[in-house]
Amino acid sequence: MTPTTKQRPKPQAKAGAPLGKSPWRVHSTSWWSFRFHGSTALLILIALGLSAAVAVFAMTIGDVPLAAKDVLTALWSQADAKTEFVVFRLRLPRLLLGFLVGMALAMSGAIFQGVTRNDLVAPDIIGVTSGAGAAGFIWILITHNIAFLPVVVFIGAVATTMAVYFLAKRGNLDPARLVLVGIGMQTLLGAAEAYMVRRFPIQDVVWADNLLIGSLSRASWSDVSLIALGLVVALPIALARINALRLIALGEDVAATSGIHVERTRLVLICVGCWLAAIAVSVAGLIGFVALVVPHIVRLMVGQITALSLLLTGIVGGLLTIIADVVGAHFMPVPVPVSVVIAAIGAPYFLIVFTLFQRRR
Numbered sequence: 001m002t003p004t005t006k007q008r009p010k011p012q013a014k015a016g017a018p019l020g021k022s023p024w025r026v027h028s029t030s031w032w033s034f035r036f037h038g039s040t041a042l043l044i045l046i047a048l049g050l051s052a053a054v055a056v057f058a059m060t061i062g063d064v065p066l067a068a069k070d071v072l073t074a075l076w077s078q079a080d081a082k083t084e085f086v087v088f089r090l091r092l093p094r095l096l097l098g099f100l101v102g103m104a105l106a107m108s109g110a111i112f113q114g115v116t117r118n119d120l121v122a123p124d125i126i127g128v129t130s131g132a133g134a135a136g137f138i139w140i141l142i143t144h145n146i147a148f149l150p151v152v153v154f155i156g157a158v159a160t161t162m163a164v165y166f167l168a169k170r171g172n173l174d175p176a177r178l179v180l181v182g183i184g185m186q187t188l189l190g191a192a193e194a195y196m197v198r199r200f201p202i203q204d205v206v207w208a209d210n211l212l213i214g215s216l217s218r219a220s221w222s223d224v225s226l227i228a229l230g231l232v233v234a235l236p237i238a239l240a241r242i243n244a245l246r247l248i249a250l251g252e253d254v255a256a257t258s259g260i261h262v263e264r265t266r267l268v269l270i271c272v273g274c275w276l277a278a279i280a281v282s283v284a285g286l287i288g289f290v291a292l293v294v295p296h297i298v299r300l301m302v303g304q305i306t307a308l309s310l311l312l313t314g315i316v317g318g319l320l321t322i323i324a325d326v327v328g329a330h331f332m333p334v335p336v337p338v339s340v341v342i343a344a345i346g347a348p349y350f351l352i353v354f355t356l357f358q359r360r361r
Helices: 028-062 070-076 081-116 128-143 149-168 175-199 203-211 223-241 242-250 252-257 262-284 290-302 305-332 336-360
Strands: none
Touching: 028 070, 028 305, 070 081, 081 175, 081 223, 081 290, 081 305, 081 336, 128 149, 128 175, 128 252, 128 262, 149 175, 149 223, 149 262, 149 305, 175 262, 175 305, 223 242, 223 262, 223 305, 242 252, 242 262, 252 262, 290 305, 305 336
């Protein structure tokens, strides 16, 4: 009888663990998990440091140039009246608003991309920003009242998102159907805006368009307080559902076998993503590409979505927004709104990324 050779047993996959490579892969060992979260925390510190450096630099330039030392003195202690007025009344609210708006949009994009398992989904495509823009545009043209414009924009974003959700929901929600309904809603709202353009005088149309374009030039402390309150409300809910979001991003079967109520969790996450995008649009106007580009960049850097990677996504979104605002306000032949600068950055980025992706395929 020939001796049989002992074969080492193949390692068994853990229950519920995803097979194959995935950009959302969950690493199970505590050592790798520690290393992963440590690197993400380091990236957060680097992004915060860069944001602080850009903010200080931005407060030194403008019609009234200031030294960095004077800016830091005004921030940490007490400076002369002129410096404090320029820093606290003119420049700091704009920087804080830009950072918080970018943070809200980027995290909203990450949530929508996780819920739909689609890297190309953002509030712009689902119809959130389209509903906000159409509601604000029609409101201004009909009433000429800008006092309630943020409220109208916010209601328009929320109402459109809920309409898209319930139109796309037949039994269980299909993420692909949600995207298609969102695109259809976006087209319908675009047609309504086109009708209003032909219905009202051109000077009113230009005025309404200028009010809704994404810009931080009208920033105030009340706007900063409003979006900060919105983030305080939404961020804890998003972080509490982050594990469920990661499992949903891996697949509905994985989430269901882990004991997660997929439909209920998905609805909560859609509401949080809508809230973040709506509150950002209501205070800063229509700013595209942040919600689409930033989650994609952060996912390439850190892979799986975690609480720390969601925070990193928000911080990188804030950093991108304030950099774009500084470039548009001070380094262009004429002042350019932040939305235009971000579009000029985001569109070439995706053209390059998807061209390379198609070549690899």
